[in-house]
Amino acid sequence: MKYNRESEKRYSDFIENLNDIAYETDKFGNITYCNKITEEISGLSKDRIIGYNFLNLFSEEDGKLALENFTKTLNGESPTFELTFINSGKTCQFSNKPLKNDKEEIIGVYGIGRDITEHKKAEHELKIYQDHLQELIDEKTKELKTSEEKYRIITETANDLIRIINDKFEIEYINELTHLRILGYSKDEMIGKFAGTFMHPDEYEQIGKYAFEFHKYGSSSREGRFKHKNGTWIWMDIKSKSYLDNEGNWKLLTISREITDRKKAEQQLKESEERFKALFKGGPVPTYTWQEVGNDFKLINYNNAAEKTTLGDVKKYLGFKASEMYKDRPDIIKDIHRCFEKKINITREVKYYINILKEEKDLLAKYSYIPPDLVLVHTEDITERINAEQKLRESEENSRNMINNLDVAFYKGEFKGKLLMHNSALNKILGIDPSKNLIGSEASKFFNNPEDQEIYYERLTNQGFIKNFISQIKKVNGEKINIEINAHMIYDGEGKPKEIEGTVMDITEKYRLEQKLKESEEKYRNLFEKSPYAIALLDLNGKILDCNSREEEILGYKKNELIGADFRNLHAIPQKYIPVVMNGFKTLIKGEIPEPQEIQFYKKNGDPIWINLQASLLKLEDEILIQLITQDITNLKESEYKLRDSEIKYRHLFESSPYVIGLLDLNGTIIDLNNAVNDILSLESREDIIGKNFREIFLETSKNKHLFPIFEKISKKIMKGDTKDSFEFPVNRKIGDVIWLSLRCSLIKIEKETLIQILVQDITERKSFEQTLKRSEQKFRFLFENTPSSILLINP
Numbered sequence: 001m002k003y004n005r006e007s008e009k010r011y012s013d014f015i016e017n018l019n020d021i022a023y024e025t026d027k028f029g030n031i032t033y034c035n036k037i038t039e040e041i042s043g044l045s046k047d048r049i050i051g052y053n054f055l056n057l058f059s060e061e062d063g064k065l066a067l068e069n070f071t072k073t074l075n076g077e078s079p080t081f082e083l084t085f086i087n088s089g090k091t092c093q094f095s096n097k098p099l100k101n102d103k104e105e106i107i108g109v110y111g112i113g114r115d116i117t118e119h120k121k122a123e124h125e126l127k128i129y130q131d132h133l134q135e136l137i138d139e140k141t142k143e144l145k146t147s148e149e150k151y152r153i154i155t156e157t158a159n160d161l162i163r164i165i166n167d168k169f170e171i172e173y174i175n176e177l178t179h180l181r182i183l184g185y186s187k188d189e190m191i192g193k194f195a196g197t198f199m200h201p202d203e204y205e206q207i208g209k210y211a212f213e214f215h216k217y218g219s220s221s222r223e224g225r226f227k228h229k230n231g232t233w234i235w236m237d238i239k240s241k242s243y244l245d246n247e248g249n250w251k252l253l254t255i256s257r258e259i260t261d262r263k264k265a266e267q268q269l270k271e272s273e274e275r276f277k278a279l280f281k282g283g284p285v286p287t288y289t290w291q292e293v294g295n296d297f298k299l300i301n302y303n304n305a306a307e308k309t310t311l312g313d314v315k316k317y318l319g320f321k322a323s324e325m326y327k328d329r330p331d332i333i334k335d336i337h338r339c340f341e342k343k344i345n346i347t348r349e350v351k352y353y354i355n356i357l358k359e360e361k362d363l364l365a366k367y368s369y370i371p372p373d374l375v376l377v378h379t380e381d382i383t384e385r386i387n388a389e390q391k392l393r394e395s396e397e398n399s400r401n402m403i404n405n406l407d408v409a410f411y412k413g414e415f416k417g418k419l420l421m422h423n424s425a426l427n428k429i430l431g432i433d434p435s436k437n438l439i440g441s442e443a444s445k446f447f448n449n450p451e452d453q454e455i456y457y458e459r460l461t462n463q464g465f466i467k468n469f470i471s472q473i474k475k476v477n478g479e480k481i482n483i484e485i486n487a488h489m490i491y492d493g494e495g496k497p498k499e500i501e502g503t504v505m506d507i508t509e510k511y512r513l514e515q516k517l518k519e520s521e522e523k524y525r526n527l528f529e530k531s532p533y534a535i536a537l538l539d540l541n542g543k544i545l546d547c548n549s550r551e552e553e554i555l556g557y558k559k560n561e562l563i564g565a566d567f568r569n570l571h572a573i574p575q576k577y578i579p580v581v582m583n584g585f586k587t588l589i590k591g592e593i594p595e596p597q598e599i600q601f602y603k604k605n606g607d608p609i610w611i612n613l614q615a616s617l618l619k620l621e622d623e624i625l626i627q628l629i630t631q632d633i634t635n636l637k638e639s640e641y642k643l644r645d646s647e648i649k650y651r652h653l654f655e656s657s658p659y660v661i662g663l664l665d666l667n668g669t670i671i672d673l674n675n676a677v678n679d680i681l682s683l684e685s686r687e688d689i690i691g692k693n694f695r696e697i698f699l700e701t702s703k704n705k706h707l708f709p710i711f712e713k714i715s716k717k718i719m720k721g722d723t724k725d726s727f728e729f730p731v732n733r734k735i736g737d738v739i740w741l742s743l744r745c746s747l748i749k750i751e752k753e754t755l756i757q758i759l760v761q762d763i764t765e766r767k768s769f770e771q772t773l774k775r776s777e778q779k780f781r782f783l784f785e786n787t788p789s790s791i792l793l794i795n796p
Helices: 002-016 037-042 060-074 117-131 133-139 141-157 176-182 207-217 260-282 304-309 313-317 330-342 383-405 424-430 450-463 508-514 549-555 575-589 634-656 676-681 694-698 705-719 764-786
Strands: 021-026 031-034 080-084 091-100 106-115 161-166 171-174 219-227 233-244 250-258 287-293 296-302 346-354 359-370 374-381 409-414 419-422 465-474 480-491 497-506 534-538 544-547 597-602 608-620 623-632 660-664 670-673 726-732 738-750 753-762
Touching: 021 037, 021 091, 037 106, 060 080, 060 091, 060 106, 091 117, 106 260, 161 176, 207 219, 233 260, 260 608, 287 304, 296 330, 304 313, 304 374, 330 346, 330 359, 330 374, 359 383, 409 424, 424 497, 450 465, 450 480, 450 497, 480 508, 534 549, 549 623, 575 597, 575 608, 608 634, 660 676, 676 753, 705 726, 705 738, 738 764
Parallel strands: none
Antiparallel strands: 021 031, 021 106, 080 091, 091 106, 161 171, 161 250, 219 233, 233 250, 287 296, 287 374, 346 359, 359 374, 409 419, 409 497, 465 480, 480 497, 534 544, 534 623, 597 608, 608 623, 660 670, 660 753, 726 738, 738 753
């Protein structure tokens, strides 16, 4: 796209700075564009010209001539004619061409107008001298010499090439100074030479046709090329008129004006149009072109991406009106009208059901106004991004639930000041009533060690964050506990420390058991914004012709290192992927569109990156090119690997726990259990009880029916969020023995489903010890009460 914008800008700058008038009109002759020089030549301001009818710039007589040639142009011709502006009185030679849209329909006129006022004056004087030449010869020989001298001065100083050619088509006269300046030839190099020698070969073949016109009509007007002395070709506007000299010999007078700049402008305009069409068709985002028709819009074009996205279904909607296609989507119709009426760009995220695919997509719709009567609608499919964002939100929600279940405390406070916000978990860690509000308390008073407080603030000041910081604090009852703090700094508009936000975990038990261990690594996760597309243009031999700046960023090469290089010789592409890319090119050349490819590249410095590669064919001018669109997906690949590692890690923790950990639905059906259940219940496989009801497995025995009311009461508390009670009960195992279990439950939300999380611990040994202790106490009590002797217990 950058290539296209630069080309259009160069063309626009070129047109604006031409010395000739450049203009465009709609089909009714209303002017929609003109360049700066138009004001000077026409005598009217640009603001007044735009929207003014072209015919009204001239007299009634000239207006008829303008209308005649305007009609010819709308019929596909390219006429040349002369008109005089009413306001300035200046005469211009106009050349019109049809203005077409993408479907090759004529929608207006564009043309060039050259100021020939001085030229017309010279022609007028020349005509006067031609008409009266014989009379002047007859009347006064002396005056003839004066006239000839004046004629010579006029012709020699004219800005146009003037020649006289005889009936043998040999050059008899040229205005030498002008010929030297424009074509580089002197009089000696041209006089007596056959005029066809200096004509372009394509036009030389038509010389018989030109001669016929001279003899039949006496004059002609055409555009042609003259050969410069250096071998190049110069475009000229050639006007010719035949006459008989004093001796009755046939002569041909030609006056030629250089129009090379105008022809270059026309060619550049054509190339720019072709390039825009090619880029439009080959663009990666589905794009649709709507044209205003009355108070509605008609679909007149679409690109290849749109055809691919709709599986070709878009073809049958060409010519349909927006009011028909979107009769059930007034929001889309409103956006198209607003874009056109306000002449603005609109970007909006919409949901749209695609009938051919039978599915709803999330689309990023961009509406762009294109003068004079078009609206381009780009529809980028962002369904994957929206789904990824939803999964991220669900993941964050799951993370919050998990953290809350792990009793993680959150806090926010002033820098070296008071608490501004906290959750109840902080109260629990500090041993304070959960209902008590600690906002306004001095945060520093919670540190047990002043040195820890200094380190805490120092690291936050220097780094902006603190990670896995371990310190010791005192609970309100005087108990010392170890905590782990993770926090980051929040800065004000001037970059000064303002607030601290973080989390606190009670790691007392962990610290006691693992105080000699250190964290072996720090994990960093970077979030990257979606990068723009990188675009490169290659010829069919694999040579890079052009690329945008994003390509430099992705590969690390400078633009001048990429352009002109064969992509196969770049170290960026591993050799094993060259055949893959080449096969994609071959598929393209066959007329098929290859699927996007994910390939590992290497940056210039050797760093590996993953990219998504999309190839398509483009036709620019007469050349078939390959367009490569690359997107850096390294972060996506890394995320996939990390997600896989994370799943393995947490599954390992789940399976290796010595306690039974499980998930139940709200009806008590077992969804998942770890392997610890096999040991506790003496099962061959946990799969034997997955899908069964928890009570059926753990409670429905003859000895446990009295526990049902207790269990139902605890279940109701759990559903209300009260998870602090545990439940102890015996279970008969298949091997015939009885074990005691402790059950603790809590609610957890996974994605959008609320489940019951259970933690079951074998407490048989503890129960056995309690029973032994109880029997011992009873035995001692019996002996104590029934001994014949007196026994006195004294507390030392």
